[in-house]
Amino acid sequence: MNTQARPPILLTMADYYGTLAAVRCLGRLGIPITMAESKLLAPARWSRYVTRRVECPDVGDSEAFLEWLLRFGEAEPGHVLYPTSDDMAWLFALRREELSKHFRMYQPDVDVIYGLLNKKTLHDQCKEVGLDVPDTWFPEGEADLEKVAAEARFPVLLKPRTQILFESHVKGAQVERASELLPRYREFLERNKYGRKLLEYDARANRPMVQAFYTEAAQNIFSLSGFVDRTGELFVARGAVKVLQRPRKLGIGLCFEDVPVDAGLAEKVRALCKKLGYHGTFEVEFIRAGGKQLLIDFNPRFYSQMGFDIARGSPLPLFVYEAACGHEERLGEEAKETLGWKGGGQYIYCHRGIFELLLRAQGLSGRLSSDEVKHWREWYARNREHAVDAVIDTGDWVPWMVDTAMHLRTYVRYPKFFIRSMVLDR
Incomplete structure (x- = not known):
């Protein structure tokens, strides 16, 4: 097979581990990799399997990024294009007709993608094919919260209905009692904003859902x-x-x-x-x-x-x-x-660097007992032979060094984030 004649693939979001996995998988097969990235400290950007690096707007500025993508595709048609995040999956689908003129795509249309990334439509479709879903309520406004408070068993989770163009990227918050539901709902709407393009597509997308809390x-x-x-x-x-x-x-x-x-x-x-x-x-x-x-x-x-x-x-x-x-x-x-x-x-999968940091931080803080720390170390040692690391690869070391630097910078710049995620565990 003449891999040199094969079309290149354009990958984005080099700070995502899925992107790094794709780079290594395809690069080892000799498929040309073009990496579009704005950040210097992004692990996949520095993989030995990247054929070419191009600068682009930050994907957080979705409109600027999409305009750049269209210009790039017009200038250099024929790249394969595939998303690595919910934002990109939805935006690529939204602009599929334009993008497909210049890129090779395997992209469903926007209604399909939105049907999967909006929890309300996803739950409706799941029930039709016999898939079970958690007890979930989708209040359309404050008037619906009284019914939710009466039906739900507390504590519950207040969660975003979709993560598409969700600026704060929070996973959700626990609400302990019914009396807290309304103020926490208002707080969610105030603090968590969505991108304009999504709200133009679905004006109700910013309304959070209430989901049963499962200790499991x-x-x-x-x-x-x-x-x-x-x-x-x-x-x-x-x-x-x-x-x-x-x-x-x-x-x-x-x-x-x-x-x-x-x-x-x-x-x-x-x-x-x-x-x-x-x-x-x-x-x-x-x-x-x-x-x-x-x-x-x-x-x-x-x-x-x-x-x-x-x-x-x-x-x-x-x-x-x-x-x-x-x-x-x-x-x-x-x-x-x-x-x-x-x-x-x-086989096991582990981000070894963060794994070790978590065990040390929570062991020192008392969030994990010495027996629990020992359990996790023994777990890794027992399965080491078939351990897959998120970043470390003996044939491609630079992304690991960049990933370490990326996390160190984050912890220095945002110490409260480090304490919440590693020490306080919330």
């Missing part, structure tokens, strides 16, 4: 991730359970363990994708509670721990690349290999 969410979140093609027939998936997150009660996954795929659950996810018309990579999160798997999130894009799936024989960025290039035969061959993959032990 801290340690019992199951992840089903993989790829589905345009027909819904080619479907590959891997299973993982999130065993540690930061902050520990409601946060980003830090450590995962490999678990078998629940075939019945996977079939329902496939049905959901087929019903909505979704195709591409996905990561779907479930809480295991009350004997049920409750779907809490659907990520229609490259995702943070994607390197875990790649290490387990599922090269998701390659699937997207082949599909975007129209190489159906190659895609089928790769998927066949993935379906036949058999691991040789217990």
Whole structure:
């Protein structure tokens, strides 16, 4: 196969670990990688597998970034383009018609993406295919809160309805009693703002939802991730359970363990994708509670721990690349290999640097007992042979050094963030 003649892929958001995973997966195959990034301290930017680096506006300024992207595509047509965040997934879909004139894309339309990234529409669609969801209320205003307060069992979580163009990026807040719901609702609306483009698309998107609080969410979140093609027939998936997150009660996954795929659950996810018309990579999160798997999130894009799936024989960025290039035969061959993959032990995923920092900080503060710290160190040592790191790669060391510098700078500039996420655990 002449990889030199293969089209390049344009990747963005080099500070995301999903981007780094995609760079390494595709770069090792000789596929040219163009990295568009505005930040200097962004790990994937400095991977040895990046062929070319280009400056672009910060993706936080979505309008400026999209205009740059269109100009880049017009000047250098033919790159594969795929999103790494909810913002990019929605914006690429919103401007799909224009972008597809210059880029090779495997992008569903905007209604499909929004149907997955807006929790209200996602919950409605889940029920139709037999997927369970948490008890959730979607108040349209203050008048609805009285009914919610009467029906809900406290404490509850007040959470954003969608993360698209969500400026504060908070995951949610716990509300302890009914009397606090109205003031916390008002506080949420005041403090958390959305981008103009989203509110033009859906004026109700800024209204938070109220969700039942499950203690299982801290340690019992199951992840089903993989790829589905345009027909819904080619479907590959891997299973993982999130065993540690930061902050520990409601946060980003830090450590995962490999678990078998629940075939019945996977079939329902496939049905959901087929019903909505979704195709591409996905990561779907479930809480295991009350004997049920409750779907809490659907990520229609490259995702943070994607390197875990790649290490387990599922090269998701390659699937997207082949599909975007129209190489159906190659895609089928790769998927066949993935379906036949058999691991040789217990695989785990861990961001080792943050993992060690969390254990030290919470051990010293007393948030973790000495026995708990010992448990986690033994967990890593026991599974070290098949440990997949978010950043460390013996053949590509520079991103690890940049990642370390990036976190050190964050902790120096924002010490309160460090204390909340590492020490106080909230």
